[in-house]
Amino acid sequence: DTGVSQDPRHKITKRGQNVTFRCDPISEHNRLYWYRQTLGQGPEFLTYFQNEAQLEKSRLLSDRFSAERPKGSFSTLEIQRTEQGDSAMYLCASSLDRGAGLTGELFFGEGSRLTVL
Amino acid sequence: AQSVTQLGSHVSVSEGALVLLRCNYSSSVPPYLFWYVQYPNQGLQLLLKYTSAATLVKGINDFEAEFKKSETSFHLTKPSAHMSDAAEYFCAVNAGTASKLTFGTGTRLQVTL
Numbered sequence: 001d002t003g004v005s006q007d008p009r010h011k012i013t014k015r016g017q018n019v020t021f022r023c024d025p026i027s028e029h030n031r032l033y034w035y036r037q038t039l040g041q042g043p044e045f046l047t048y049f050q051n052e053a054q055l056e057k058s059r060l061l062s063d064r065f066s067a068e069r070p071k072g073s074f075s076t077l078e079i080q081r082t083e084q085g086d087s088a089m090y091l092c093a094s095s096l097d098r099g100a101g102l103t104g105e106l107f108f109g110e111g112s113r114l115t116v117l
Numbered sequence: 118a119q120s121v122t123q124l125g126s127h128v129s130v131s132e133g134a135l136v137l138l139r140c141n142y143s144s145s146v147p148p149y150l151f152w153y154v155q156y157p158n159q160g161l162q163l164l165l166k167y168t169s170a171a172t173l174v175k176g177i178n179d180f181e182a183e184f185k186k187s188e189t190s191f192h193l194t195k196p197s198a199h200m201s202d203a204a205e206y207f208c209a210v211n212a213g214t215a216s217k218l219t220f221g222t223g224t225r226l227q228v229t230l
Contacts, residue, residue, distance in 0.1 A: 004160070031216075033217065035220075041223070042207050042220035042222050042223050043161070043207070043220045055216065056216065056217065091160060097216075105151075105163050105166065106163075106218060107163075108153075108160035108161040108162070110158070110159050111159075111160055
């Protein structure tokens with residue numbers, strides 16, 4: 001399968017612990033996105049990368065959140081000192097786009113569900 | 118700024134009936150518009166997209182949507198619902214040089230016998 005893959009699919013952690021999610025995008029895609037989805041809501045944009053550069057971050061991305069895409073391929077999203085409010089589905093998506101704007105389709109992974117106890 | 122509003126968080130139709138899911142957008146520039154479907158515990162899958170070509174867009178599984186600039190709408194329709202269409206549907210917008218999609222809150226479609 002050559003789609004977007006995310007790991008782990010599920011993570012249960014205690015409040016205050018750190019967690020890290022990994023996303024492997026479609027190999028030729030230059031853009032990678034992180035979204036967060038809570039129950040009953042649509043996906044909310046967190047951040048995106050063009051190749052290895054992080055070009056935009058949402059205000060939702062507090063100081064406890066950090067994302068990297070060191071070689072322009074896979075990406076990690078780390079949450080430090082987790083809080084119960086961080087419980088959500090974290091979705092990764094990738095696309096192939098040139099220049100500004102977004103004209104292509106976002107291809108989503110199946111998400112990483114985080115539960116903070 | 119860009120946003121979408123999905124009217125109706127839950128829609129229930131009988132199998133074989135018309136499906137109509139409503140989406141209105143807000144954008145200061147001509148937008149690109151998308152409909153995605155999400156099945157339980159899965160990621161989002163693109164149904165169709167409008168990128169300033171034909172205003173009537175056909176997608177997968179017999180879904181289609183019509184872009185109406187005068188009404189700022191992009192409603193999703195399907196002539197005959199199937200049980201397998203039960204899922205969450207999200208409308209999304211990308212406007213101008215924005216590099217991300219902004220999603221609506223979703224509409225859960227229930228299909229009954």
